[in-house]
Amino acid sequence: MSMLDLDSITQESLVAKGGRKWSSFPGSIGAFIAEMDFGVAPAVRQALREIDDRDLFGYAPYDATADLKSATSTFYAGHCGWAVPAEHIELASDVIAAFIGVLTHLTPAGTPIVLPTPAYMPFFEVAQATDRELIEVPMIRSETGWAIDYEAIDAALVPGATLVLCNPHNPIGKVYGEDELLRLAEVVEANRARVFSDEIHAPLVFDPARHLPYAGLNETTAAHTTTATAASKAFNIPGLKCAQLILTNPEDRAVWARRSGFVSGAASNPGILATTAAYTQGAVWLAEITAYLKGNRDHLTDLIGTLLPNATYLPPEGTYLAWLDLRGYGLSEGLAKHFNDRAGVAVTEGRLCGQVGSGHIRLNFALPRPLLTEAVERIAQAL
Template sequence: MKISDWTIDDSRARGCKRWGVYPSSTIDLTVAEMDFPVADPILNAVQDAVGRQAFGYPIPDADSTLPAVASRWLGAQGVSVPPQQVRLISDIIKGLTNAIRYFTAPGTPVAVITPTYSRFLDAVTAAERLIYQVPMTRTTDRYELDLDALENAFKNGSGSLILCNPVNPTGHVFTRSELTAISHLAERYRVRVFADEVHAPIRYGREFIPYSSVGSRAAEHSITFTSASKAWNIPGLRCAFIAFTNEADNRTWERIPRAAKGGISPLGMVATEAALTSGGPWLTEAIEVLRGNRDAMVDALGESGLGHIMIPPDATYLAWLDLREFELADAAEYLRDVAAVATTPGGEHGAAESGFVRVNFATPRDVLLEAVDRMTSALRATRPRGTILSEYEVASH
């Protein structure tokens, strides 16, 4: 099936969280999942595994073919890691929670660059640590890392940094100079860097530099987390991997109790292997559809006079809308109630982010444009802060 032939009814029929929570009149642009059909090679591999009743416990990493496949795939994008140092885990957040628990000094806070994926904040809490939020700075056309704020986080005792690259929710792709600056600071303050690079395959032309590739020290002090779940839209299949670019970390991983590492699905393993070996053509098609959606959204916002609320993302299928100029106590709630469009509240992505909402634009183009139209109408109905009232409005107040 062509990606553009997929409909919302097809997504609803999946019976998953996406399109399964809000009333049918609401356009749901929340959960980061694509309203796209799954790539044929993945579907075939999973159907074959279902036919073989591959419902047992998964084969251990060392006996599976997936680490070698993942090592080659990671190598092609610049992460140099031998197969025996690619370890499987059910999902990134579980891997990250383990990393905080077992690879940092007990009790040390965790620095997180915000806005960020909400579950990172949960992962820190699940590991019973404090979060040190490091907000990025917004200029008119991009987000920038605040190195002084990051250094403060390290000076104040953070033992690790969660680096999401590309960033969920802004789509920012960190530059080599930003990553190098982070690595110098991490080295100076002896901080571990946990790099989540799951969104890297979905980019619109911007070069991607893996954190572990910026220098040998960066490779040693970092651990990289990724999976096929975002780029190929299979998060429910429960399979992710961790690239230990430091051999000693791989040995530490061996010692972590198995109870903390289980939950990988054999179906996820075959799906992931199919994605990494044969999912390229589907991904190329998906990126083109997503690029079209992103550009159509930017154009539609521009035509309604609100082009400035969205900095076009260089990666991901997420748009981060800056609604601070509107007088809204809770922008996501307002859009849900007035425009019947569900978005993710900015506050979930960091303490400094209320006034923003995150929009998933991986949905059929007509649905996306309908949502943008509903949102812009609702936003125009609010009074922007600092508007000069006309004589008539002053008189009638």
């Protein structure tokens, strides 16, 4: 794979595939839903062929799930330096299903969810689905970066509450440092709360940032955390439905073993085999894609500085998502419809990411670079 190969991917070829990203808004450049336009690693394709070759359409074999848990453990150790035992890993269909399972089985009924915002849109839906109060705690933005509002989180947490930590943070792309995480842990522990750490974008971090698994910091964070991850974003396989839940508290593991068979049993055979292949054989592909995404991030930064001078934007340290503040253009609501109708670019409405999202959009920059350029040019023209 070369950068030139990715640059040559056309809008017509992407539309022809028929995926949701390019079929939901006909005629528009798909820059909303979080998936990439770059295909998958060769090892993933081979793993999916094996599904048919082995006639593996029944229930998942125990050795396949065991292989995936081992692969997840090895991948985390190599990629993040966290030696998590394979026996501490369970499966789920996706991170949101894992989160619902954690809330249902591991937290007291009725305890609130504390969510730093802007945040991934489905977290708001989870609160409704589980009848939990959701408390939004806006992140603090400065000219140099994003920061946690520790005082506000301290005020929001109560015993048994669940703080959602998204690291790298969707949609702002922040990668949290050790000092920040340790200070957050003190606040969580003081309030006898717990953390759900969504680390689905962990492999997509740009130098010099480095991903630190929150539960891997020390015994305290391990005890009050459940960690969810998946290969779906970094290896571009969200439709295969396979996530991993890392349970670092022994009591949580015991409860999960008794109550959560339906959650762990919902991972699909294609997802299990593809994820195992991605984690064990996809390193070269991942490195190439990450380098291309970093180039896209830098190119987008230049485009915004030139074409959208009234926008406020902090280049992300991880993920392939950009969070653009367009209030400088007098916009507050209806931005997604505005840009789809007038620019032919499908983006995510910022308000869906929390109250602080008014006047913002989330832009997926995991596009072929010529299409990324065209998308920003169209947005600029529509302004």
